[in-house]
Amino acid sequence: MGFLDSLSGQITNAGKDIKKKAADTAETMRLQNEIRANQTKIDKFCEELGKRVYEDIKDNPDEKYAYYVDNIMKLQERIEDDQRSLQGLKSVRVCPECGASVDGDSAFCTCCGTKLN
Secondary structure, X not given: OHHHHHHHHHHHHHHHHHHHHHHHHHHHHHHHHHHHHHHHXXXXXXXXXXXXXXXXXXXXXXXXXXXXXXXXXXXXXXXXXXXXXXXXXXXXXXXXXXXXXXXXXXXXXXXXXXXXX
């Protein structure tokens, strides 16, 4: 009977080990998901902060921000030029509110709902 008792004990211990490893794996996954979710929130806050700071400083940026402000303005000019070119190629208008391309016959923007002139 000693052999069967020993085998039973080993099986019980193996079951406990498996249960602990499963619980540890579940906790690891939960923590990793929480970390990713919080990092995503941080990224969104940083993006919003950057947009607000840009709006506040774009007219008179400090020297350390001038490079970034200049590049953002250049890219915005390119976007506006490309939108005008696109309008010339098609009967397309650009929504003044969100910048989306809208069919020339549309009375409202299909993206944000703004009334078009």
